Amino acid sequence: MTIEPTTAAPPALARVWAGTRLFRPVLFLVIAMLLIFAMTQPVFFTAGNIANVLTAAAPLWVVSMGMTLVVVTGGVDLSVGATAALTGIFLAKAVEAGLPAALALPASVVVGAVVGAVANGLFIGWLRLSFFVVTIASMTTITGIVNLWSNSKSFYLTDPLFSQLSGGGLLGIPYPVCLMIVVFALFLYLERRTFFGRDVFAVGGSFSAARLSGIKTTRTIVLVYSVSGALAGVAGVLSSARVGAATPQVDPSLPLLAVAAVLLGGTSLLGGLGSVVGTALGVLFIALLQNGLSIAGIASFWQQVITGVILVAAVLGDRISARRRPSRRQRAADARAQAETRTDATPTATPSAQTQSTGAR
Numbered sequence: 001m002t003i004e005p006t007t008a009a010p011p012a013l014a015r016v017w018a019g020t021r022l023f024r025p026v027l028f029l030v031i032a033m034l035l036i037f038a039m040t041q042p043v044f045f046t047a048g049n050i051a052n053v054l055t056a057a058a059p060l061w062v063v064s065m066g067m068t069l070v071v072v073t074g075g076v077d078l079s080v081g082a083t084a085a086l087t088g089i090f091l092a093k094a095v096e097a098g099l100p101a102a103l104a105l106p107a108s109v110v111v112g113a114v115v116g117a118v119a120n121g122l123f124i125g126w127l128r129l130s131f132f133v134v135t136i137a138s139m140t141t142i143t144g145i146v147n148l149w150s151n152s153k154s155f156y157l158t159d160p161l162f163s164q165l166s167g168g169g170l171l172g173i174p175y176p177v178c179l180m181i182v183v184f185a186l187f188l189y190l191e192r193r194t195f196f197g198r199d200v201f202a203v204g205g206s207f208s209a210a211r212l213s214g215i216k217t218t219r220t221i222v223l224v225y226s227v228s229g230a231l232a233g234v235a236g237v238l239s240s241a242r243v244g245a246a247t248p249q250v251d252p253s254l255p256l257l258a259v260a261a262v263l264l265g266g267t268s269l270l271g272g273l274g275s276v277v278g279t280a281l282g283v284l285f286i287a288l289l290q291n292g293l294s295i296a297g298i299a300s301f302w303q304q305v306i307t308g309v310i311l312v313a314a315v316l317g318d319r320i321s322a323r324r325r326p327s328r329r330q331r332a333a334d335a336r337a338q339a340e341t342r343t344d345a346t347p348t349a350t351p352s353a354q355t356q357s358t359g360a361r
Contacts, residue, residue: 022266023278029264030285037292044295051174055166055242057287058176059084059235060257061280065187066231067258068279069224072204074271075131077228079120081254082142084236087112088246089146091237092155101159109233115142116229117222125221143250150248162241176238183231187276200224204271253304260310261286286310 087108094104119138202210265278
């Protein structure tokens with residue numbers, strides 16, 4: 001009688017390990033940094049410090065989730081910092097005009113979504129203009145609008161709801177951290193379980209192949225930049241609530257740090273490949289690094305230098321790994337071949353069935 005070894009657990013573990021391929025480097029970096037700071041900084045692992053780190057990282061976290069979708073489509077949204085400032089001013093103006101804070105908060109997010117769709121999505125998705133030119137132009141324009149609208153003045157937020165949003169919590173977890181968890185879960189589901197998530201990856205893999213396969217590419221890109229604008233609006237609300245005032249100052253580091261977090265998480269700058277799990281780890285790495293350097297007494301200028309070096313290293317790593325992957329042209333050819341194979345394999349499909357299938361999407 002022989003006893004056969006159990007083989008169920010190793011394949012499951014192997015699948016989990018294989019799923020970390022994209023963000024494995026940043027995962028190791030986060031673990032190593034936690035160990036280093038835990039041994040060198042006694043106050044690093046205190047509950048108060050961890051809560052401060054996560055609360056401060058909430059705006060970058062939500063913006064980076066939206067930036068992941070943008071980068072997966074092969075673009076970058078450089079206007080998120082200006083959009084966050086605009087929604088903060090809108091929030092203060094709306095409350096000052098008599099709109100209840102409970103309504104002004106979601107209205108600010110809607111404003112961010114509209115700005116992202118109109119100022120970026122339509123020009124990039126419909127007119128096929130360069131994302132770099134369009135988002136820089138919208139960033140410059142929105143920055144000017146913010147300063148004109150606010151007269152370069154800050155507006156205090158005195159409604160108790162804002163202090164509750166920044167200082168309150170649920171079951172001991174600060175509300176910004178709760179929001180981070182909800183946004184992450186939503187985007188993880190969006191990425192892996194929805195047609196929209198699959199369309200985003202298809203458009204990033206090959207725009208022409210995605211269009212030939214029946215995906216509404218223009219609508220997908222407009223929605224992606226609308227989502228990015230909406231999350232920039234959420235970041236603007238969180239930042240304004242935390243300091244208790246809406247300021248016209250645009251944070252120029254917000255889009256750069258978001259792109260750095262996305263690239264550190266393994267998302268390809270060429271599009272078509274990425275993961276929100278990796279982006280979350282990238283944000284944690286940046287937030288923990290900045291916090292650890294601050295505790296160690298490193299000047300903020302050196303923190304900027306280190307963050308810039310990390311961004312260059314992330315882009316360099318993406319370029320090296322891109323050489324090992326098929327080119328976008330090759331992926332487009334493969335997608336066309338697969339589409340033709342599927343068409344040849346189902347010759348009996350009727351036009352009505354095809355229409356119903358398209359309508360279901």
